[in-house]
Amino acid sequence: MDAVAGASVSSSSARLRPCPRPRRIGNVAPATVRRRSRRRAVTCAAAADADVVGLFDAAKLTVDRFVESGMVVGLGSGPASGLAIQYLGTRLRRGSLTGILGIPSSTISASEAEKAGIQVSSYEEGTQIDFAFTDADIIEEDTMTAVIGRRKTESGEPSFMVEKGIVKSADKLAFIIGHEKYVKGIEGSIPVLVKSVWRRPSIGTAGPLGGDFPLVTKEGHHVLDVIFTTPIPDLGKVAESLEKIAGVVDHGIVSSIP
Known part of the structure; x- marks a missing residue:
């Protein structure tokens, strides 16, 4: 030690x-x-x-x-x-x-x-x-x-x-x-980068750039927060699931590090 x-x-x-x-x-x-x-x-x-x-x-x-x-x-x-x-x-x-x-x-x-x-x-x-x-x-x-x-x-x-x-x-x-x-038991938001989308805001207008107050990266991707209200049993499986969704570019989970 x-x-x-x-x-x-x-x-x-x-x-x-x-x-x-x-x-x-x-x-x-x-x-x-x-x-x-x-x-x-x-x-x-x-x-x-x-x-x-x-x-x-x-x-x-x-x-x-x-x-x-x-x-x-x-x-x-x-x-x-x-x-x-x-x-x-x-x-x-x-x-x-x-x-x-x-x-x-x-x-x-x-x-x-x-x-x-x-x-x-x-x-x-x-x-x-x-x-x-x-x-x-x-x-x-x-x-x-x-x-x-x-x-x-x-x-x-x-x-x-x-x-x-x-x-x-x-x-x-x-x-x-x-x-x-x-x-143990992570909950809350997982940031996800997706290809440009329209969103329907609770106030304001929607449009090709995501409506009012969108989060757009310099690469032109939108940032969405996927919210989990209960503890996530396995973050690695969440990462695998997100990567299989069409339009998802990347996400904020760092897993499977050798």
Whole structure:
């Protein structure tokens, strides 16, 4: 058992178990990381979502534990990922890391990387990524299946296609989340990208661009939120079902990671 930045790090080749509940020190819950000993390790860095100090500890741990000099690193989106990008820039300025190439998943993460002094390149399908980190909206405990794309970014980028592409391309992946987002029985919305559709709004007018206030990605796809009012027994099966529906381009479920 290694002790890194006040967090516990465990490895197991057996079935993945839930991240242990963090032991609180004062008012701060230390981060915890759970990983699989596989070619592509999936990790869960958890901290108190409302506690910026806790999120920074988890972001710092992610960079210290998994980023090495010379890596191509996928830079995720969200508050915790922003903190990790800033800290990665600090490590580069100190000289403790060198030769890092960042692949940002959004305009915001690209801007954060440039401010942090990280060399960046755009993502293209087939890009080899050594390690990636990102926020997840929620994670299923036993399977590590995650939902991304619920957040509506300030830049007006509702598309999560690049973020998901980076996540799926990475040899190692870390989700940085608040502990309360690591749960059994996920419910709520699953964002789904579909080909352009007309919608009938409760107010306003409908039209080829989706009527009033549509969410349209830069690729021209519409974003729909599929709402589940009861816990989902198997997110992986939901993903399989969505992919069989004509007109569905992509969805926010990240599953079946080897």
